[in-house]
Structures are given as C-alpha cells and as structure tokens.
Amino acid sequence: xLRSIRKELLASLIAIVVLTLALGVAYPLVVTxxxxxxxxxxxxxxxxxVNGQLVxxxxxxxxxxxxxxxxxxxxxxxxxxxxxxxxxxxxxxSRPSGDKYNPSATAFSxxxxxxxxxxxxxxxxxxxxxxxxxxxxxxxxxxxIPPDAVQTSASGVDPQISPANARIQAHRIAAVRHLPLSRVxxxxxxxxxxxxxxxxxxxxxxxxxxxxxxxKETSR
Amino acid sequence: xxxxxxxxxxxxxxxxxxxxxxxxxxxxxxxxGGTMRLTRVLGPVERGFYRVxxxxxxxxxxxxxxxxxxxxxxxxxxxxxFLILRTQSVHPFNPSGFSAAPWDVTFNxxxxxxxxxxxxxxxxETTLSNFSQMAGLAVQNFLSAAVGIAVVVAVIRGxxxxxxxxxxxxxxxxTRTVLYVLLxxxxxxxxxxxxxxxxxxxxxxxAFTSLEGVKQxxxxxxVASQEAIKLLGTNGGGFFxxxxxxxxxxxxxxxxxxxxxxxxxxxxxxxxxFGRMVGARRQGWAIxxxxxxxxxxxxxxxxxxxxHGSVAQHLAGVNGGNFEGKETRFGIPSSSLFAAVTTVxxxxxxxxxxxxxxxxxxxVPMANMMSxxxxxxxxxxxxxxxxxxxxxxxxxxxxxxxxxxxFLGKKIAAREIKLTMVGxxxxxxxxxxxxxxxxxxxxxxxxxxNAGPQGFSETLYAYTSQANNNxxxxxxxxxxxxxxxxxxxxxxxxxxxxxxGGGTMxxxxxxxxxxxLAVAGALAGRRVSPAGPGTMRTDNGTFVVMLIGVIxxxxxxxFVPALLLxxxxxxxxxxxx
Numbered sequence: 199x200l201r202s203i204r205k206e207l208l209a210s211l212i213a214i215v216v217l218t219l220a221l222g223v224a225y226p227l228v229v230t231x232x233x234x235x236x237x238x239x240x241x242x243x244x245x246x247x248v249n250g251q252l253v254x255x256x257x258x259x260x261x262x263x264x265x266x267x268x269x270x271x272x273x274x275x276x277x278x279x280x281x282x283x284x285x286x287x288x289x290x291x292s293r294p295s296g297d298k299y300n301p302s303a304t305a306f307s308x309x310x311x312x313x314x315x316x317x318x319x320x321x322x323x324x325x326x327x328x329x330x331x332x333x334x335x336x337x338x339x340x341x342x343i344p345p346d347a348v349q350t351s352a353s354g355v356d357p358q359i360s361p362a363n364a365r366i367q368a369h370r371i372a373a374v375r376h377l378p379l380s381r382v383x384x385x386x387x388x389x390x391x392x393x394x395x396x397x398x399x400x401x402x403x404x405x406x407x408x409x410x411x412x413x414k415e416t417s418r
Numbered sequence: 419x420x421x422x423x424x425x426x427x428x429x430x431x432x433x434x435x436x437x438x439x440x441x442x443x444x445x446x447x448x449x450x451g452g453t454m455r456l457t458r459v460l461g462p463v464e465r466g467f468y469r470v471x472x473x474x475x476x477x478x479x480x481x482x483x484x485x486x487x488x489x490x491x492x493x494x495x496x497x498x499x500f501l502i503l504r505t506q507s508v509h510p511f512n513p514s515g516f517s518a519a520p521w522d523v524t525f526n527x528x529x530x531x532x533x534x535x536x537x538x539x540x541x542x543e544t545t546l547s548n549f550s551q552m553a554g555l556a557v558q559n560f561l562s563a564a565v566g567i568a569v570v571v572a573v574i575r576g577x578x579x580x581x582x583x584x585x586x587x588x589x590x591x592x593t594r595t596v597l598y599v600l601l602x603x604x605x606x607x608x609x610x611x612x613x614x615x616x617x618x619x620x621x622x623x624x625a626f627t628s629l630e631g632v633k634q635x636x637x638x639x640x641v642a643s644q645e646a647i648k649l650l651g652t653n654g655g656g657f658f659x660x661x662x663x664x665x666x667x668x669x670x671x672x673x674x675x676x677x678x679x680x681x682x683x684x685x686x687x688x689x690x691x692f693g694r695m696v697g698a699r700r701q702g703w704a705i706x707x708x709x710x711x712x713x714x715x716x717x718x719x720x721x722x723x724x725x726h727g728s729v730a731q732h733l734a735g736v737n738g739g740n741f742e743g744k745e746t747r748f749g750i751p752s753s754s755l756f757a758a759v760t761t762v763x764x765x766x767x768x769x770x771x772x773x774x775x776x777x778x779x780x781x782v783p784m785a786n787m788m789s790x791x792x793x794x795x796x797x798x799x800x801x802x803x804x805x806x807x808x809x810x811x812x813x814x815x816x817x818x819x820x821x822x823x824x825f826l827g828k829k830i831a832a833r834e835i836k837l838t839m840v841g842x843x844x845x846x847x848x849x850x851x852x853x854x855x856x857x858x859x860x861x862x863x864x865x866x867x868n869a870g871p872q873g874f875s876e877t878l879y880a881y882t883s884q885a886n887n888n889x890x891x892x893x894x895x896x897x898x899x900x901x902x903x904x905x906x907x908x909x910x911x912x913x914x915x916x917x918x919g920g921g922t923m924x925x926x927x928x929x930x931x932x933x934x935l936a937v938a939g940a941l942a943g944r945r946v947s948p949a950g951p952g953t954m955r956t957d958n959g960t961f962v963v964m965l966i967g968v969i970x971x972x973x974x975x976x977f978v979p980a981l982l983l984x985x986x987x988x989x990x991x992x993x994x995x
Contacts, residue, residue: 202483206490209471209589213491214498214561216470217596221560222553225601229608229643233618236609241618243636243666245626252626255636257615257665260628286630293746302623302635303544304660306771308894309730309742310872311780314994316730316742324736345738349731351745352663352753352770358746391670391747397425399671400749409629 246406254406259357261299262289262409285330287374289409290359290367293346294323297354307350323348334369342366358402361390375416385411419725423751427717430678430755431710434686438706441683442690448598449571449591449695456598464597468589475593478584481939484572485932487588488565492532492928495561500528502554503546512547513622514637519545522911523898529920531555533927534562534796536648536655536766536889539897539916543637543658545909548620555655556644560604563651563684564595566798569931570688571595571695573802576938577826578696581945585938599684600650607646607680614676615669616642641667649680652796654766654889662756662769663745674752674769681765685794688801696826700957705804708962712793712969713762716782721754723779729992740779743771754779761786764796766889773868773876773892777989780892781981784879787886788981790845790973796887799927802934806841809834809937811968812956821954827946834937841933845885845926846976852922853881853980861914867894870995875984882977884919885926 233241244256254260263283265273274282285291292299296307309316324343332338344362359367364386372379389408392401447454457464468475479487502509506518518524523539530537531554540546546555568591575585612618623635641657645667648655658664668674686706693702728740739750748756753770760767761783772783786793792804809825813835816823823830856862857877865880866873876895883890897915955961988995 203486203490205472206487207494209473209487210491210494212471213467213589214494216467217561218498218553218557221596221601222557225605226552226556226640226643229605229612230618230620230640232609233612233642237612240615241612241642242621243617243619243624243638244615244669245624245636252624252636254626254628254634255666257669258636260630260634261632262630264630289629299628299632300634301666302637303541304658304664305541306660306663306743306773306893308771308773308867308892310868310870310894310988310995311728311730311740311742311774311776312870312988312991312994313730313868313872316728316774317733317994320731320734320736320742324734340735341737343736345727345731345736345741346744346746348734348736349740349742349744352743352768353658353660353665353745355665356745356747357665360746393422394670394672394675397422397429398675399426399747399752400422402746406629413629 246410248410256404256407257357258301259292259295259299259355260406261295262286262291262405287330287370290364290371290405292405293356293359294348294350295354296350299355301355304354306352306354309350320348331366331370334373335366338366357404357406358391359405361386361401361403364403371412375412377416385415419721420751423721426675426751427755430675431714433679434682437683438686438690441687442702443694445599445687445691446694448594449691454598456602460597464593467593471589473589475587475590477587479587480584481572481576481935481942484585484588485935488568488931489928491592492565495558496528496532499531499554499558500524503527503550506547506550509547509549511549511552511620514547516545516547519898520909520911522913522916526897526916526920529923530889531558531653531655532562533887533923534566534651534653534764534799535884535887535923536653537884537891537919537923538655538889539911541659542656543639548639551644551657552640556647559644559647559651559653559655560596560600563600563653563797564592566796567595567599567684568592568798569935570798570802573805573934573938574692574695576942577805577828579942582942585935585942600647604646604650607650607676608642610676611642611645611673614673616645616673617666618642646680648767649677649765650684652681652685652763652765654760656767662767663771668769671747671752674748674756677767678756678759681763681767682759682794684797685763685800688798692801698826698957701826704957704962705808708965709792709794709804711962712789712966713758716762716786716793717755717758720758720779720782721751723776723989724750724754726776728776729988730994733994740774740776743774745769757783758786760890761888762793762795764791764799764886764888766883768890771893772879772890773894777985777987780875781985781989783890784882784981784985785974785977787882787888788846788849788974788977789969790842791886791888792969799887803841803930806838806934806937807969807972808956808965809838810842810972811961811965812954814968815954815961815964819954821952824947824953825956827949828941828944829947831940834940837933837937841930841937842972844929844933846973848922848926849882849885850976852885852918853878856881856915856918864912865895865897865915867896871984871987872995878980878984880919881922884923887923887927
C-alpha cells in the first residue's frame with residue numbers, strides 16, 4: 199500500500215511537471231506565435247490609431263463625456279475627488295458603464311433586478327437621456343427610450359449601442375455638426391455590425407468608429 | 419421572444435445534436451484504446467509520456483486503485499497550483515508586476531480550478547500574471563476536465579464489464595483524454611477565436627488616450643488559448659474579471675455561438691459515448707433526451723423572463739427587455755441562452771451579469787445547478803452524476819412495480835443504493851449547510867453586496883455554484899477586496915468566504931467521485947442477466963419521464979423553500995427592496 203502510494207506520488211509529480219510544460223507553456227506559446235504571425239491585428243486587440251496615435255480599440259468602448267470646467271477653466275471634481283463630466287454633444291454617447299469604461303479593470307455593476315438603487319439609477323439616466331436628446335428629437339418620450347441606453351452593459355466597456363439608440367442620437371449629432379440627418383443615418387449604417395452569419399447575436403453600432411468617421415467628415 | 423432569437427436557440431441545439439454522435443463515437447474509440455488517425459501521429463508521444471512517469475498504462479486497476487491514482491494526482495495538482503499562484507512575483511510573463519493574492523484567496527482559487535469549478539474571487543486582469551494564467555490555471559483547465567472524463571469512463575466500464583473486477587487505468591484515461599480529445603479541439607478553437615478578434619499576446623498593456631483625453635490601458639494577454647479550454651473543459655474561469663462579456667474574450671455574436679457550442683460539445687457527446695461503450699445506443703439517446711428536455715425548458719423560461727424586463731426598470735418607466743448587465747452584441751436572446759447553457763453544464767462562464775437577471779431569470783440558473791449538474795453537466799461529472807440518478811430511478815421504479823431493480827442487465831443491490839444516496843445527496847447537503855452558515859453569521863454577511871432578498875440570493879447562488887463545481891456567480895458576492903477597486907488601499911481576502919467556499923468545492927467534487935467509483939466497482943463484478951419479457955426497459959419514453967421526475971423530486975425539491983425566499987419572491991412582486 200505504502201509503496202504503491204509512493205509510486206503514484208512520483209508518477210503524479212513527474213506528470214504535473216511535464217503537463218505544465220506542455221499545456222501551460224508550449225501550447226499557449228505556439229498559439230501566440232501563430233496568432234501573432236497570421237492575425238497580428240486581431241491578436242493585439244484591434245487597436246485603432248489616428249495619425250499614428252493609439253486612441254483605443256474597436257472592441258473597447260470609451261466614454262464620450264468631457265470634463266466640466268469651473269469659472270477659472272479648471273476641471274471640477276466631486277466630493278470623492280473624481281472629475282465631473284458631461285456628455286459631449288458632438289459625439290454619439292456610449293452605454294452607461296459600471297466601471298467608468300476602464301478596460302484594464304473590468305467589472306459588472308451587479309445591480310439587482312428589484313433594487314431601489316437600480317430603479318433610481320435607471321430613472322436618473324433616463325432623465326439625463328431625455329434632457330440631452332429631447333431638444334433635438336421632439337417626439338422622444340420616456341417610454342421610447344431604448345433599454346440599452348439607460349442600463350449598464352455587462353463588461354463596462356461595451357463598444358456598441360443598439361441601432362435604435364443611435365437613430366435617436368442622430369438628431370442631435372446632425373444639428374450640432376450641421377449635417378443632414380440622412381448623412382448621419384448613412385454613417386450609422388456604415389458602422390453597424392450585423393448579426394454573425396446573419397443570425398447570431400444582435401446588430402450593434404460601433405460608437406468609437408462612428409465618432410471617428412464623423413470627426414473626419416466634419417473636419418473636411 | 420423574437421424570431422431571430424428563437425432561430426439561434428434552435429440552431430445551437432441542432433448543431434449539437436448533429437455533433438454528438440460524431441464526437442461521441444470518436445471518444446468511444448479513444449477510450450476503448452482503438453487506433454485512429456491521431457494515434458498514428460501522437461501514439462509515440464503517449465507511450466513516451468507513460469515511460470517518463472513510469473507507469474504501465476495497460477495495467478488494469480480496480481476501483482480503489484483507480485481512485486487512489488486520481489486522488490494523489492489531484493492533491494499534487496492542488497499543491498502545484500497553490501505554489502505557482504503564491505510565488506507569482508518570481509515567475510516570468512508578469513508584465514504588470516503583480517504580487518501574489520493573499521493565502522486565503524489562493525486557497526479558494528486552487529480548490530476552484532482543481533475541482534473544475536473555476537469560481538473566481540479574484541479579478542484576472544488586476545490580480546494574476548500571464549504565467550499564473552497559463553501555467554497555473556489553464557493547465558488545471560485541461561487536467562480537471564480530463565479527471566472528470568476519466569471518472570465517467572471508468573464508471574461506464576463498470577456498467578459494461580462482463581464480471582470483471584477492474585475499471586481500466588487512470589493514467590491511460592487521463593492522458594488519452596488530454597492528448598486525443600481536449601488538446602486538438604482546443605488548439606483549433608483558439609486559432610479560430612483569434613481570427614475572430616480574440617486577444618492572444620504576451621506584450622505588456624498598451625497605453626492610449628481616448629478621444630476625450632482620458633489616459634487608459636489596453637490589457638493584453640494569452641486569452642484565446644485559455645478561452646478555448648475554458649469552454650471545452652466546462653471550466654469557465656475567465657481571463658478577465660467580466661469573463662465572456664469582455665469583448666477581448668468574446669468579440670462577436672459568432673464567437674458567442676461557438677463558445678456555447680464548445681461548452682456543450684463534450685457533455686452532449688458523452689451520453690452517446692456511453693451508449694456505444696455499453697453496447698446499447700438507445701440507452702445513450704434516452705439519457706440524452708432526458709437532459710435535452712430539461713435544457714429546453716430552462717432556456718425558454720430565462721428567455722421569456724429577460725424579455726419581459728426587470729421590476730426596477732419598469733418602475734423607472736423604461737420599456738423593453740432587461741438590458742441591465744447585458745452586452746449590445748448579444749442582446750436578450752444570446753444572453754439568456756448563455757445563462758441557461760452555462761449553468762446546466764458546470765461551465766460557469768458568463769456573457770452577462772448573472773446578478774442583474776430578473777428574479778425568475780435568475781432562479782433558473784440556480785435550479786439548473788441545484789439539479790446536481792445532471793442536465794448535460796460538467797465534462798464527465800455530468801454523466802456520472804446522471805448515472806447515479808438513473809440507478810435511483812431504476813430502484814424507485816422497481817419498488818413501484820415490485821421487481822428487482824436492474825440496469826442494463828445488472829442487478830442493483832443494497833450497497834449500490836446506499837452509495838448512490840451518498841453520491842446524490844452529498845452536494846445538496848453541502849449547499850444547504852454552507853449557505854445556511856453563511857447567511858446566519860456576521861462573517862458570511864460581509865460578502866453580501868445587495869440588500870433584501872437579492873443578498874440572500876447572492877449567498878445561496880455562491881454556495882450552490884461552488885458545491886456543484888459550476889463557478890458562475892451573482893458577482894456582487896465577494897471573498898476578495900480587489901487591489902484596484904476604487905478607494906481600497908491594498909488587497910485582502912474575506913477569509914470566511916474563501917475557506918468555506920474552497921472546502922465546499924473540494925468535498926462536493928471528491929465525495930461523489932468516490933461514491934460513483936465504488937458503485938462502478940461493485941457493478942463491474944456483477945454478472946449480466948439476459949433481458950426477458952419481465953425486464954423493465956430503461957431506454958423508452960416512460961423511463962425518460964421517470965428519470966426527470968426523480969431528478970426533480972430528489973435534487974430540486976430540496977431547494978424550493980430557499981428559491982422562494984430569494985429569486986422567486988423578487989420575480990413575483992412589483993416591489994423594490
């Protein structure tokens with residue numbers, strides 16, 4: 199009995215060392231090698247550059263809110279020391295995020311379905327959404343707000359918004375950027391990722407790419 | 419429910435039903451020691467490995483010897499993982515320079531990955547180095563899956579044996595699973611995932627400035643290679659904290675579909691493997707059918723509940739489905755489907771925030787796990803747990819009609835029934851005890867995030883998930899205060915939650931394994947009596963209904979009071995708490 203356990207211990211020990219080298223070092227390194235050679239852009243996270251400067255990834259959403267300045271031109275901070283921000287009307291707005299769009303420390307918001315705080319948060323976001331968009335789209339009502347616009351994403355860095363959400367914001371973008379609404383709508387279509395193979399998942403509008411395209415268009 | 423949403427669901431189940439006989443038949447050949455195209459290439463590697471570890475893979479083991487090899491291997495795996503994680507700072511591939519997580523969190527994590535649970539109190543991208551992820555966690559993703567499959571193969575041999583005393587050889591089953599099943603599929607899947615936008619890099623994080631001037635980091639890592647085995651092995655531990663919701667870990671609707679396909683692939687194939695190996699294909703499909711019926715019901719309920727929207731959202735005047743904690747590219751249908759399939763299998767990967775599911779939408783994942791992870795379940799563990807329920811159903815049916823219970827010609831005696839009871843009741847008992855202790859003590863309540871019934875749901879979910887080796891979470895519940903969390907200076911573990919959870923995972927993994935191996939050992943030696951006109955059939959519709967009934971009565975009914983107090987009360991009211 200004791201001898202056989204010793205034999206098993208030795209076999210296990212060698213097996214774990216060998217398997218760690220094979221599955222834990224060789225396998226990921228080979229996959230990394232192939233990925234970096236065959237699909238370097240994807241393997242490095244679909245980085246987006248403007249004039250050679252890294253501005254993000256097409257897969258990582260970012261916040262399009264700008265800092266609120268006080269009378270002296272300094273950024274205002276709240277009680278906790280975080281900068282106060284407001285939606286930048288020139289840009290399509292991303293979804294609410296539970297982690298302030300930080301891609302290096304992702305987190306769920308973990309809001310409960312029956313939480314009073316969840317209700318208040320959604321109500322507050324709906325108020326802000328109406329305050330921002332109703333000026334440009336008079337027909338917009340609370341009941342017509344797309345659910346993705348006022349509820350946090352899972353990853354906190356959702357790169358997309360729903361097409362319905364984008365169509366509402368298009369009125370504001372067209373007015374602020376002095377573009378015809380049809381032009382903005384066409385831009386939305388150009389930056390909408392359809393369902394995978396036509397059936398899988400849901401269509402979504404890539405906010406970063408859409409905003410970059412609009413910047414390019416209006417600076418011309 | 420939308421047409422497009424339903425198409426995805428039907429498509430997934432159809433593709434899996436087509437794949438099950440292919441992989442199921444292939445695995446039957448692998449475990450019968452047959453030769454395939456792959457053995458011609460990898461055969462020398464396999465034999466070389468046995469020489470290096472100095473075992474004779476042809477030597478048959480009885481159930482005790484098989485269990486001994488398995489336990490010793492698992493124990494050393496645990497120690498190796500604990501050591502790697504605790505000495506993280508001295509290893510290479512640590513571009514962010516992370517130091518080790520506290521010992522209590524590491525205890526939980528090691529127990530979690532060795533038991534195929536992948537419960538995560540840590541957040542990957544802010545806690546672990548690439549080396550810990552690759553050489554620590556991903557290795558156990560392979561090995562814990564292989565151990566689970568080895569057990570079910572031994573059990574199948576016990577049932578199919580013609581009065582033998584042995585169940586095969588643990589080392590051969592484990593090695594062949596890794597070499598001929600897990601590694602080839604994971605390799606192909608990881609390359610596909612990269613092509614679709616999943617990250618695979620060992621470079622340090624890239625700094626960038628967003629359009630609004632915010633300075634941030636793009637965190638890279640060996641994600642795709644880990645992701646493939648995380649899903650295939652029904653492990654579920656994400657590289658990133660938000661798991662398969664993170665676009666770097668699940669970039670599109672297509673990768674999401676492939677993810678769900680991978681995590682169900684081996685669990686749907688094993689019943690077919692079983693049918694082939696015992697020489698009763700209909701029996702394999704009967705078990706498959708019982709599992710599939712329960713899965714379809716689960717998917718339907720989650721989808722309907724999420725499409726209806728949450729109470730909080732309705733009170734805020736917002737229409738539409740419950741989008742809280744869901745990604746745009748998956749929407750309601752794929753998020754609901756994922757929530758169901760990740761909890762019927764013991765995967766626990768998530769593409770949405772489980773905590774933010776509606777009351778009823780959250781009750782279903784819990785019920786899925788509480789069934790004992792027998793609705794396809796984990797790789798290996800799902801089928802061997804299901805076979806215990808089959809034996810129980812045969813026994814109860816035998817009592818009802820007054821016949822000696824027998825399964826595939828083998829008489830079931832008192833000792834097997836006792837062991838079956840141990841195997842089926844150990845996990846529910848552990849859930850009730852652990853969540854009872856956690857909710858009744860101030861130590862346990864420190865982990866709770868949300869108020870009211872949701873806080874109870876978090877606790878119940880945590881111990882249900884850990885005991886069933888699932889690993890998904892109502893993620894507000896915590897055992898580790900993260901280093902990068904706002905306002906937190908330094909990291910510390912919540913020792914109570916870490917130890918109770920870690921202990922629960924280990925007991926709930928190895929007690930049923932020992933029980934089921936003992937049952938298999940007893941059945942292996944029994945002679946097969948030929949089927950006569952009086953033999954009760956176990957491969958027809960009546961038996962499928964009987965089997966589902968036994969699972970509902972034995973496993974699920976235990977938890978009805980607990981489910982009522984947590985998720986169901988929230989699902990049935992229009993109140994907020």
